[in-house]
Amino acid sequence: MTDPAALIDDLDARGLVQDCTDLDQLRARLAEGPTTVYYGCDPTADSLHVGNLIGLLVLRRFQDAGHRPVALAGGATGMVGDPSGRSEERNLLDEATLASNVAAIKAQIGRIIDFSDQPGAAVLVDNLDWTREVRLLDFLRDVGKHVTVNQMLARESVKTRLQSEHGISFTEFSYMLLQAHDFLWLHEHLDVELQVGGSDQWGNILGGVDLIRRVRGGVAHGFSWPLLTAPDGTKLGKTTGARIWLDPARTSPYRFYQHWISTDDRQVRQFLAQFTLLSLPEVEAIVAEHGASPERRQAQRRLAHEVTALVHGEQAARDAAAASAILFGAPVADATPAALGLVAAEVPTRQVTRGELEPGLDLAELMAHDGLLSASKSEARRTIVQGGASINGVPAQSGVSVGLADLLHDRWILIRRGKKAYAMVVCEP
């Protein structure tokens, strides 16, 4: 992508531009030469999730186009809590938790963006570094004076919360000022001229753009991409537990891969464009091929491979694909030891000894153990009663146990719940 202006067109064509301060002005600025872009995420957990992946990939696209990305881990803003997209006040995290979260997140960001020591190399910052020492009076005078409460109240996220019975604390209300201050600081110290974020961040981004103009008389840009939606276009219930994490300890590469495999036809083009680094012509070719025979799920397979490789590496993506082929393909009983070993590495496992297996282990007990496949024993039992559980591919009856006789190749037992959830019992010889 040698033509700098092409970057914006590319982002636009990928459906990544929802709002922009001034698209033409931004194009013109990018045409002048390399700039510095920033994207931030708050360390609310010890891992990022796929929602953050879009932002990291946008930074990556800028980096690939010759610009310098700044990734911000919000050690300070995380202490306050962003009210955007939230119907209720957040629980505050303590400083130690936040610090370890920031460390974990930094590692994940490093896998998507290149921080190596080269000209124009990416920078990773933590806003706690410059926010911790800010004194309250200075902040009120230097930042607060430039913003009217009238504007702040007009914010959609604030309005919603004002109308809700939970209200909004001053802490969260102040969040937008902190983020605006971040942009200002980055503008002054790292020459950041552009902030990007999901559309829920649009108000916060504009706050920073305004602040920079008022305080420095400087020009800064911002744009946002649309938030992920459900296949039918409705809002995604993001508070539900269905989050897909980048941390392999939270979401195994196999589960991660499967998440993308399950993509709805209606969204597969969008996801290929937004979650992979494939060129748009490639994406269109894949989509066209998929359209010709959707039942083959070629687009989903490619999507799953690309994203898994980006986050977990090429080998992990291949292993996940191989494991999927076994679990959704040939009868389990025919699987080779090598294949089963691969599966065992990709799905949740339970180690047992021959001694434990000898008298037989209750299936429901096994499925519920440490949440292996079910949240509770009752839930596991229900699944079994409903015919949703199987041992080595054979539907399980209520009350059955697994024992030494079930071992495949004298080592493994494959348990399935429903159509997609697998776990492996591993018996060390």
Place this chain on the structure above:
RNA sequence: GGGUCGGUGCCCGAGUGGCCAAAGGGAACGGGCUGUAAACCCGUCGGCAUUGCCUUCGGAGGUUCAAAUCCUCCCCGGCCCA
């Protein structure tokens, strides 16, 4: 600070002394149909246990044979007033 309304299961929300593990909706989960899809249909949806038992309705006490429902105090929030 005063008045007033409210805090129910993952979420929303009914319930105002026993028939309440608690209506209804959403989410989620299992089955059917399929393409590891969508839509649709059926079922499940606090926990443990083979009729049953245990823990839940902001928190702590109390009244009662019996409380999510009544009383007291406390915590949290909305609205109005100051």
